[in-house]
Amino acid sequence: MLPLIGGVLGYFFQSGKSYRLPALFIGAGLIQALRLLTIDPEVIRWSWVPGIELGIYIDHLSAVLVSLVYFISLLVHIFSMHYMCGDPGLGRYWFKLGFFTTSMLGLLISDHLLLLFVFWEMVGFSSYLLIGFWFKETEKATSARTAFMVNRVADAGLIIGIIVLITMFGQAYISELNPIENTGWLTFAGIALAIGAFGKSAQFPFFGWLNKAMAGPTPVSALIHAATMVTAGIYLLVRVYPVLTPVALYLVAITGALTAFIAAVAALFQNDIKAVLAYSTISQLGYMIMGVGVGAYESSIFHLWTHAFFKAGLFLAAGNVIHFMHKANHDVDGQDMRNMGGLKKYLPFTFLTYLICGSALAGLPLTSGFLSKEGILGASLDAPVLIVPALAFVSALLTPFYITRQILLVFTGEVRKGLHVTNETFNEPWKPVKMPFALLALGSIWIFSSFNPFNAHGWYLGEYVFGPEEPVQSPYGIIVLMSSIVLVAMGIGYAYTQFKPGARKALEYKNLVEATGAIRFFLSGWAIDRVYAFFNQGTLIVSNFAALVDRKVVDRLVDGAGLMGIILGKGTGLFDRYVVDGIVNGLAGLSRMVGRTLAKIQAPGIQTQLAFMLFIMVLMIYWYLF
Amino acid sequence: MENHLLSLIVFIPLLFALGVFFIPKTQHLLIKVVTLVATLLQLVLSLKLFFDYDGSFKPSEWSEAFLFVEKADWIQLSLGNYGRFVIDYFVGVDGISMPLVVLSALLLVIGVISSWRLTEKVKGYFILYLTLSTSIVGCFVALDLFLFYVFFEFMLLPMFFLIGIWGGPRRAYASIKFFIYTLLGSLLILIVMIGLFISIEDSSRALKMADETGKIEIVHSFSLVKMMEDSYGAEAFLAPDSEVAFGGISLRYWAFILLMIGFAIKLPVVPVHTWLPDAHVEAPTAISVILAGILLKVGGYGFFRIAYGIFPDAAMEYAFPVACFGVLSIIYGGFAALAQNDLKRMIAYSSVSHMGFVMLGLATLTIEGISGALFQMISHGLISGALFLVVGVVYDRTHDRQIQNLSGLASKMPVYTFFTVVFFFASLGLPGFSGFVGELLTLIGGIGSEGINGLVPSWLGMLAVIGIIISAAYYLWALQRMFFGKFWAREESWEDKLNDVDRREWLMLLPLAVLVLLFGILPGIILDPIDNSVNFFVDNLLSRGQQFLIK
Known part of the structure; x- marks a missing residue:
């Protein structure tokens, strides 16, 4: 309870000037959250309206995720001091960011499903506020609206699912969910809940909003649209797993795999530095959803954990690149990778962060991403249909490809557009702000997740969260291990040949050509906007x-x-x-x-x-x- | 004083109206102050009512369900062989009417503040306003159907003039439309009222009177309590065991249908809703607030107290069509709101949509549904009242309400934008605001009813969720068009006029925002005290309905 109070108080007492205060409060909250890790599962209930008792429930899973949210939130706050510095709406920004963190924490500790829905909506609302932070630009305001609407449609599914679960099956508390007799209505409720989760976790067909959400400030993208809010859907599915029927799980697995593939393909063609990361987030979320669908929710949570680190790292680094580009050249679009290139020279530290976090995303051995992804890939072979592992493995090939392409385009080769880098322009952020980068990059290395770099079930926190489990020896274990390494190598290798400095493709990007035909189709995220x-x-x-x-x-x-x-x-x-x-x-x-x-x-x-x-x-x- | 609390609440404005009558008409300020004092007094007394209301009492029959009861003889007529007609002055509140009284008193105060700038025919306006206050509150506390009807009809008159004289350009059309629509509804109610009057017999009263006069007569009464206790006379044609039918449907059901149509016009329910947008658009801001905030609730209250309370069997029989009309209103109103370019019209249609939830919740006859419907009425009263004030702010400055004529207000009027965002999101049902609680409880009732009493199928409740999605669509769209983007106004002269909210507007908007938030987080404030009443209402209706249906 304490961290929540600390967080809320912190935000209401800050002003535009004392911009270090919010971060301090988050820090205090983090310490409290770490203390939560040591307590036993706890339930608190209170009467809300006659007949409905709301409640919160903190078990190990909540405690771990609460700490994660606090941790990432703290780093993002620190980075925001650098990135948002000088923005006239800074006070508003802190308030909204704090409001978001509070809602997200509330979501993670809700016991009653309705309370979860309350925070679920508040998270969506704060995301709306943050995406539309620069509301003077019509386009950004429109993006915020689209994002909220898409979420709203999915939320309709969620609330129906929750109400059906409560009224027909009397299951209202997350801590007391238990398997019940499988009926048509239960499947219905499961699918409705899954739709809600698909909305927030940007799964097919709702994934279109996440790309729009990139209109918000980049630290926000790191916090909300990569590390925390979008994982709410996975959290929900893990929580309601006991009542999901086989049919519902089947749907979940297929949707997850499909999304992982669709988004990975779309990511191949993006030119906007944040758009690549957005689609890659969608794709990784697809993995997690698929993991829940095939029953490997432990791996999904593990992937959620590692993904939070490396994706937040990538976003913060990308934010730094954008920040630099704006300072160095006002005339060009600071987010378009075709205007970048050769930034390694100016931003060595950022480059290093990007490289490490990118490897983790690609699933390179010795990174955290490798471990968690392998767990999900292995589990996908248990899926009832072949299409699930097939799509999962293809996406595992595509992921290293697009991230390598991005790193090469941004950091290596020639500078494609003139930059006015003077001594006054500070390229890298000041020292304390480097800390988030370092921490996130470190978190992406295997040793902070599991001692054995090749054991996908060796997560330190795994046992803490899910209790001791007997080691599952997948018959395909070694094959999965080998094939994923091969896939990663192939992806990186091929991307390198295509986009290495001086390669034809890399040079072509200098001319900003309008995409046509199939590329335009993929560029626009399979034309999902058209559908909307x-x-x-x-x-x-x-x-x-x-x-x-x-x-x-x-x-x-x-x-x-x-x-x-x-x-x-x-x-x-x-x-x-x-x-x-x-x-x-x-x-x-x-x-x-x-x-x-x-x-x-x-x-x-x-x-x-x-x-x-x-x-x-x-x-x-x-x-x-x- | 304790015993006459309700009478005081009802008649204070009327007394002050008499006072205003003697103030010279040039004394604008004095008139306004007197009106404000009257409504404030009304508010203080109704707050006393709220805090003195004892919600812990569990009634077991209607005669003990009402608190703060006052009863006095009013009109008595002896009609020879027909017996004796008795009309009482009979008032009292239970958990269903009590919150509505408080809501009315609050909005009436805010209405006065919002008409503070009025300069035209001030005296007439405030006299009518005070008369309106009396009749609205009177409606909610009346326990005698005749008394109710008197108040109900009396609302029409001031409303008609308030729209017709102080309204916008098309006020004549709007006010006449309003008048004819509601008068039609009243007539339907009147028919049933007379029918009930003839059917109801008060035997205990007859015995008492026999002692006094030494003559045994049949006593016909307008008492709502007697009606809900089913004290029908022998062979009364509206009694549950009556076999009188018309066109294959028993008269009892006809009576229910007539009442439903009558009150549906007031609520309003699609397809008898079109008076509302016109009346709203033409009415001055304060009157829009009263209209949306309180007057619509009289319709809802009529459903509860009269149509459902007296004819539970018909209510159960017709639960499905009633719920269908509710869902139709929710969805149709939402779509129609999306198509509007006039901000006030949009909000008027959103009222139609939100009132649909009241009907849906009521139809389910579940505890969640009924408390949801009640809560929705309160919350919608606050929110829609506030929304009309929000529109009034722009209209005062530009005399224009078209959404497309303005954009980027957020940078010009940040505080105003803040309030708009709060009320828009409250209205679209964001958790944390009161709108969410009402809709949620209604939906739980709507979806759960199938499993509890089988009155309304689940899919209807699920269909209603579409309404929530659409409401988000029109509010966000309006928000984006009017408030976001670069500042732009159709007329250049507007730019100087568009100042942020002043102190008077703060005074109106802030209390509503606080209440909307408070009730959203702690809905128990309203729902706890009325819980016993709601439980009794549901149990009583279901058991009586079942009993009559078996007959």
Whole structure:
């Protein structure tokens, strides 16, 4: 509990000037989080509304991930001091970043599924705020909206899944989920939950938002869109694993493998330095999702852990490159790799970080990425269909290819666009800010994950998180090991021949050519934007139709009814005037006539009147008697 | 004082309206201050009501379900062989009406603050406003159907003039549309009211009267409590065992349908909702706030107290169509909102969409659904009220509400943008704000109903989730078009006028923002005290409904 309070307090008491304060609070939080590692699983519950008791639950898995979030968050805070320095909205930035960290931590310690959903949405909301941080640029604001909307659609799945789970199966607490009788509704709930996870973890068909999310400041991309938020989906699936039915798992595995492949292909063609990393994140997340789908959730969490380090490292380094490019040359797009090249000379430290973290991403032996990825690859062979391991292995070939291409394009060869590097421009960040780089790069080396560089199940924390397990000797163990090494070597080798300094392809990039045909298709992430745009249009058409119906049909009916009323009213008016009044007038006329006639009778003298009276009296008596 | 709390809350504004009547019409400030004092007094008293309300009491029958009851003879007519007609002044609150009273009082205060700048025909405006206050609150506390109807009808008149005189350019059309629509609804309610009146007999009252007059008469009563206790006379044609039918449907069901249509117009439910956007667009800001924040809730309250409370069997029989209309409103309203270019119209349609949740929650007759529907009413009252204030801020400055005529307001008016973002996200159901709680509980009810009482199928609840997605779409889109990007305004002169929110606007927006957040995080503040009432409501309705259906 303490770290959460520490985190929240920290953010509300910071201002634009005292920019070191947030980082200090994160540091304090980290220490608290490390203390969490030593306690036993703990459950705290409280009543929220009548009938619903929310709760938090901290077990070893939460504790480890909480520490991870704090750790990465701290490093990102430190780096942000360098990267965001001088931005007018800095206070706002710290606030949003802190808000995000708090929501993410809340997500990790929620016990009740609804509480998890609450934080899940808050994470999405803070991500929306951070992506749209530079809201004055319309494009970035649009990106934020797209990202939020895509998430929102997937969240609809999540909330349905949660409600079905709660109302039909009475399973509301993560700590108390247990396997139940497999019914159609359970599969339904599982798939709905998985859709939610796909949304946040940028899986097919929701992966389009992550690339858009790159519109936010780069440290944000490192924290949210690489290391923490996007892994929420994997965390969720691991948590609800007990209630996932085989069919749901099957879907999860296939989606994961498919996404890993699709995104890896898309990453091959990107020119934006952050876009490559974004697609690579999607691809790696695909691995993790697939891992859960085939039951190797331990490996997935392991990969989540290692990925958090090397991908955050890559993003921070990329951020530094962008920062440098902006300072060195204002006229060109500072994120386009075609404008870079030869930056090794100016940014040696960044280059080193990039190299180490990149190797881990590629899955080079002796790196952490190698270990965790191998675990998932091995497990993928247990999948019920061949397509899963096939896609996984192909992606394992593509990954080293695109990251090598990127490193070569950015750091080696000739400088493709003029840079004005003066002495005043400080290239590398100041010293304390180098620390995150160093820590993240170190974290990507095998020794900090597992003592044995070739044992995919040797994660130090593995036993701590999941309890002791009997060593599983996969029959394919050694084959997987060998083949993944071969694949990595092939990928790197081929990329090197293509993009080495002076190679034809590397030189061609100097001319910024518009992509065409298939390349454009892959460049735009398999045209996923078009698909979204299509839905967008569809929704707009429906909504215009609804508005039209309102105006033309419902309102016309109402107006028509009103008109009818008026006509009726007028008609009644006419009827009144001519018919009813006519009759009345007629009657009046008649009586007047009678009156006149009678008056004539009455007019003569008194005798006649008396005679008339007598006559009437006689008449009445006569009538009375007979 | 303790015993007359409700009467005080109801009639204080009317008394002050009389006072205002004697203030010379040039004394604008005095009139405003008097009105403000009246509404503030009303608010303080209703807060007292909120804190004095004892939610721990578990009622077991309707006659003891209401607190703060006041009862006095009002009109009595002896009609020879027909018996005696009795109309009482009978008020009281339970957990369903109590929060609505407090909500009304709060929004009425804010409405006064928001009309502070009014310069035209001030006296008339505030007299009408105060009259409106009395009739709205009266509606929520009335326990005599006749009294309810009097208040219900009385709301129409001030509303009609407030829109028709102080409204925008198309005010004549809007106000007449509003009037005719709601009058039609009232007529339907009136028909049922008379039917019920004839059917209900108060036998205990008859005995009491017999002691006094020495003559035994049948006593017909308008008492809602008697109606909910099913004290029907022998062979009454609206009694559950009545066999009178019309067109193959028993009269009881007809009565329910008429009531539902009558209140659906007020709520409003698609397809009888089109008065709402017009009325909203033309009404002055304060009146929009009252209209969206409170008046719509009278419709919802009518569902609860009258249609459902009196005809539970019909409610169970027609749960599915009612829920369908709810979901239709949610989705249709959402789509229609997406297509609007006028900010106020968009929010009006979003009201239609959000009120659909009330109907869905009610139809499920589950505890979650009912408390969700109630909570949604409260939360929507606060949020939509605030949203109209937000629109009012821009409209005051530019006299324009078209979304496309402005952009990049965020850099020009940061505080205003902050409030807009808060209320937009509160309205689209972001967790942490009250809108989420209402929608969530309703959805739990909607999806879970199938397993609990089988009234509403799960897929309907799931369909309603689409509404939540669309609401995000239109709010974010509007936000992006109006607030993000570079600052731009259609008329250059607007640039100087678009200042950030002033102190008066802070005063209106801040309390609402705080409450929306507070109720979002701790919904128990509202839901705990009313829990027993809701439980009783659901149990009572289900058991009575079941019993009647078997007959």
